[in-house]
Amino acid sequence: MVNRMVTIRAAEDGDAAEITEVLNTEFENEDSDFFRKYSNTEEKILKDMKRCKYYVAVDGDRIVGAISLLLGDITCRIDDMAVRKGSQRRGIGKELVRFAENLAGEHGCSIIWCTTSKRLDASGFYLKMGFTASELLPRHFEGRDLIKLEKSLI
Ligand SMILES: CC(C)(COP(=O)(O)OP(=O)(O)OC[C@H]1O[C@@H](n2cnc3c(N)ncnc32)[C@H](O)[C@@H]1OP(=O)(O)O)[C@@H](O)C(=O)NCCC(=O)NCCS
Numbered sequence: 781m782v783n784r785m786v787t788i789r790a791a792e793d794g795d796a797a798e799i800t801e802v803l804n805t806e807f808e809n810e811d812s813d814f815f816r817k818y819s820n821t822e823e824k825i826l827k828d829m830k831r832c833k834y835y836v837a838v839d840g841d842r843i844v845g846a847i848s849l850l851l852g853d854i855t856c857r858i859d860d861m862a863v864r865k866g867s868q869r870r871g872i873g874k875e876l877v878r879f880a881e882n883l884a885g886e887h888g889c890s891i892i893w894c895t896t897s898k899r900l901d902a903s904g905f906y907l908k909m910g911f912t913a914s915e916l917l918p919r920h921f922e923g924r925d926l927i928k929l930e931k932s933l934i
Pocket of ligand 1: 805806863869870875896901902
C-alpha cells in the first residue's frame with residue numbers, strides 16, 4: 781500500500797547525509813571489510829551528485845527512499861536505489877521506479893536498466909516492475925554475481 785504522505789523530489793546537497801543512511805541499507809548483510817571499502821559516505825554522495833541525478837522519497841520531513849539515475853540519450857541506468865528498512869514493502873520502491881521510468885521516457889530514453897547483486901535479492905522486485913533479467917554477470921564484483929535487468933520504455 782502506498783503511503784499517501786510520501787512524495788518524490790529532486791535531491792539537494794543538504795540531503796546527502798540522509799541519502800547516505802538510506803543507500804547503506806544495501807550493506808546491512810555485508811561484512812565489515814566490504815562495508816568499509818564500498819559503503820556510501822556523505823562525501824561520496826555529494827561527489828556522485830555531480831555525476832548522477834538523485835531523487836528522494838520523503839515521508840513528512842524524513843527521507844525514506846532514494847534513487848540515482850544516469851540519463852543517457854538512449855538508456856537510463858538506475859545506478860543506485862534503496863528504501864529504508866522500516867519503510868519497505870509499502871510501495872515506495874515501486875513509486876521511485878515509476879518516477880524514474882517517466883523521467884527517462886520524457887528524456888527520450890527507450891530502455892531503463894540496472895544491475896543488482898544476487899546477494900541483495902532485489903531482482904524479484906524489478907521483475908515485478910516489468911523488468912527482464914537480460915544477463916548474468918558471474919563473479920563480476922568482488923566475487924559477487926550480478927544480474928542485469930532491463931525494461932523497454934517504448
Ligand atoms: C528492493 C527495494 C528497493 C524494494 O522497495 P520496496 O519499497 O520495499 O518495494 P515495493 O513495496 O514498492 O514493492 C513493489 C512490489 O515488489 C515486491 N517486492 C519488493 N521487494 C521484493 C523482493 N526483494 N523480492 C520480490 N518481490 C519484492 C512487493 O511485494 C511489491 O509487489 P506487489 O506490487 O505485488 O505488491 C527495497 O526492498 C530495498 O531497498 N532493498 C535493499 C536495497 C536494495 O536491494 N536495493 C536495490 C539495489 S539494485
